[in-house]
Amino acid sequence: MLSRMSRALAIVMLTTAPALAAEDHHDPAGSASDDHGVHAHDHETGVAHAFALGPLRVVHPWTRATQGPDAVVFMDLDNTGDAPITLTGAAADWAASAAIVGFTLKDGEGRYTPLPSIPIAPGHDLVLRPDEVALRFTGITAPLPHGGHVHLTLHTSLGALEIAAMVEAADALQHSHAGHSHMEHGD
Amino acid sequence: MEDLWYQLPPLAQDALLLVGLLLPVLLIAAIVLRGYAPGPLIGALLRRFRWANLVFVLLIALSVGMSIGLIAQERGLRIGMAQAADKFDLVVAAPGSEMTMLLAAVFLQPSDVPLLSGATYTAIATHENVEIAAPLAFGDSYKGSSVVGTIADFATYLSDDRITGHLWTDPFEAVAGAAAPVALGDTFTPAHGHGAAAEQGAHEGVRFTVVGKMARTGTPWDTAILIPIEAVWMVHGLANGHPLSAGDQIGPPFDPDLFPGTPAIVVHTSALWANYALKSEFSRDNETMAFFPGTVLANLYRIMGDVRQAMSVMSGLTQVLVAASVLLGLSILTRLFQRQTAMLRALGAPRRFVIAVIWSYGVTLLAAGTALGLGLGLGAATLLSWLVTHRTDVLVQASLGWNEVHLAAAFLAITSLLSLLPALVLLRQPITNGLRA
Numbered sequence: 237m238l239s240r241m242s243r244a245l246a247i248v249m250l251t252t253a254p255a256l257a258a259e260d261h262h263d264p265a266g267s268a269s270d271d272h273g274v275h276a277h278d279h280e281t282g283v284a285h286a287f288a289l290g291p292l293r294v295v296h297p298w299t300r301a302t303q304g305p306d307a308v309v310f311m312d313l314d315n316t317g318d319a320p321i322t323l324t325g326a327a328a329d330w331a332a333s334a335a336i337v338g339f340t341l342k343d344g345e346g347r348y349t350p351l352p353s354i355p356i357a358p359g360h361d362l363v364l365r366p367d368e369v370a371l372r373f374t375g376i377t378a379p380l381p382h383g384g385h386v387h388l389t390l391h392t393s394l395g396a397l398e399i400a401a402m403v404e405a406a407d408a409l410q411h412s413h414a415g416h417s418h419m420e421h422g423d
Numbered sequence: 424m425e426d427l428w429y430q431l432p433p434l435a436q437d438a439l440l441l442v443g444l445l446l447p448v449l450l451i452a453a454i455v456l457r458g459y460a461p462g463p464l465i466g467a468l469l470r471r472f473r474w475a476n477l478v479f480v481l482l483i484a485l486s487v488g489m490s491i492g493l494i495a496q497e498r499g500l501r502i503g504m505a506q507a508a509d510k511f512d513l514v515v516a517a518p519g520s521e522m523t524m525l526l527a528a529v530f531l532q533p534s535d536v537p538l539l540s541g542a543t544y545t546a547i548a549t550h551e552n553v554e555i556a557a558p559l560a561f562g563d564s565y566k567g568s569s570v571v572g573t574i575a576d577f578a579t580y581l582s583d584d585r586i587t588g589h590l591w592t593d594p595f596e597a598v599a600g601a602a603a604p605v606a607l608g609d610t611f612t613p614a615h616g617h618g619a620a621a622e623q624g625a626h627e628g629v630r631f632t633v634v635g636k637m638a639r640t641g642t643p644w645d646t647a648i649l650i651p652i653e654a655v656w657m658v659h660g661l662a663n664g665h666p667l668s669a670g671d672q673i674g675p676p677f678d679p680d681l682f683p684g685t686p687a688i689v690v691h692t693s694a695l696w697a698n699y700a701l702k703s704e705f706s707r708d709n710e711t712m713a714f715f716p717g718t719v720l721a722n723l724y725r726i727m728g729d730v731r732q733a734m735s736v737m738s739g740l741t742q743v744l745v746a747a748s749v750l751l752g753l754s755i756l757t758r759l760f761q762r763q764t765a766m767l768r769a770l771g772a773p774r775r776f777v778i779a780v781i782w783s784y785g786v787t788l789l790a791a792g793t794a795l796g797l798g799l800g801l802g803a804a805t806l807l808s809w810l811v812t813h814r815t816d817v818l819v820q821a822s823l824g825w826n827e828v829h830l831a832a833a834f835l836a837i838t839s840l841l842s843l844l845p846a847l848v849l850l851r852q853p854i855t856n857g858l859r860a
Contacts, residue, residue, distance in 0.1 A: 304429055305429050305430070336696075338695050338696065338698070338699060339715070339717065339718060339721070340695070340717060341505045341508065341509075341717035341718075341720055341721055342505070343502050343505065343506070344498065344501035344502035344503075344504070344505040344506075344724075345505075346717070346721045346724075349695060351695060351696040351699070352696055353696065354696050354699050354700055354703075355700050356700075356703060357700070357703065357704050360703045360704050360706075361703060362699065362700075362703040363703070363706075367715075367717075367718040367721040367722065368699070368702075368715060368718050369699045
């Protein structure tokens, strides 16, 4: 506690500028209602949380509320087809760049290392989850507030897929709907 | 401004934080000491009341050292555990508890778990991008050390090819860890099971010869004795994984139909991305479970992080109490030389000079105590680490990090601010009272 307080004290001492109010940020996302391949909507917010591109299903994309320059996005990618699908990357207009990253534990500290691409074997799913594998967006133009959603594009060997990710709490470990299936909404 | 802060490299952030924490002390020093040189007077005070000063410094050192020792030790343990899991990129086992398998595979605390089939092993071992697929067979022990059946490549991988002697060429040869209770050339008969429940005579007539000794790795595997997995199967009356036509072949490839099973497979891939593809493929309901030991440990650290936060709250509260005691102690110390300061004032010394003397004296004691506390903390953490290393075989090394330095600097900054109070209190008292004291 002391070190946190002292850290805050030190930052204040170093930066005599007043704290920047984050109230007037713009919502980096828009509405997700016009996405193609939308399968299921949140009953309260109307935001989709299951998407598909051919045999590729994307369920429960989510990220964490953040004020920092980076955000990590997680989701379930399910290959329901009979040929491998490769996840090659992602992009979003609210971040400068995006990469697939894998978690490694070095010297007791976890860190994400960029990965080239990941193949998903037919009939298998790739789960992007904290401390394993994720999509990292860097150079975010505005804070991501809890309860909102962000648009992003997944790049795969099948082409691009527009999805919307829920912004969960800053310390969330999973999508708030995780555990309830959206497979029955399939196309 | 916040963006700028985030863009700085961690080292610059840490260094700036330290400067920021010490800035109040430097500012007060600049204001109070400007134009004065109270050095000789402070030196005299330090010598005159040397025993009281020494006790005061030691008390501060103890309190700072305890907080710092705890933080340094916790980090050392975290790093040691992570390093123990470093060689275990991905572990495949039968569905169950990841923590149970982590304890078994990484920390050699095996428990009864279902076995993986030969077909599963072959699918993993022949998968492109898999460099090593090492089956692990636990269950036997010798003088408290785990005797683990595996393949020769795993011994090479685990020790980074630092093996004195050679790898096994016969099913009844063994390669021992650096801290295992056997030397090169020794022969031994493993007991069935572990600890007090181990059956000593279960493998009567079976003798293994130690032909290689691995260099120290700083992990619990240093105490293990590795033997060919074929020997484990044979000793337990099972097939040895190879058809008769294979002759005396040791190691992969195994015949899936003659593979008796393995509780865990340690997988090392040629590239990081391949781990995630493999995990996706070998996470099969009711068949196999694939997990990253690093992720399980990170989850564990998260829980430990909550404990750490509770500890920091307690440590914070303790520091507040210590700061209050410091204030009290300084007031008592300044009373000791009340007469001297009253004399100074009677001689016409400016009030700021008197404050400069008392404040610098207090800060000198605080700074000495804090510096000594840092050393004491490192010493305590080193001792604790040595004990943990000897008890768990996880190499734990204590060192001072930025966190500890920041904590010490914050303590010094707050107590230095508080040190102004006794000086101000002393100045409020009439000079005549002081002269009579």
